[in-house]
Amino acid sequence: MKMKQFIQKIFGSKSQKPPSGDIPAKPSRKMQTMMEMLSNTREEELTCDEVFALLDQFTELAAQGEDVAHLMPLVQHHLDMCDDCRDEYKVLERIVANVT
Ligand SMILES: [Zn+2]
DSSP: OHHHHHHHHHHOGGGGSOGGGGSOSSOOHHHHHHHHHHHHHHHHOOOHHHHHHHHHHHHHHHHTTOOHHHHSHHHHHHHHHOHHHHHHHHHHHHHHHHHO
């Protein structure tokens, strides 16, 4: 039928073979770089929920004079980017400062 011709046009005459045979074993360098960028972005960015979960610890460490930007760079990065979490951090910071 026409559909079969259409599929063959898209996938080429090798369409009867498993498609995996046509995929290069190694991604191109450009593709690899893009994948790295994507995975880096995912690893380096926390959601607000994740930051909230870590914020207690982060604030306590900061209050103890620890280098939190080095110990928890992802949280620090998020606080630099996100006003909501920064506000929350300021509140916690004040609480911790009053307690200690
Ligand atoms: Zn946030």
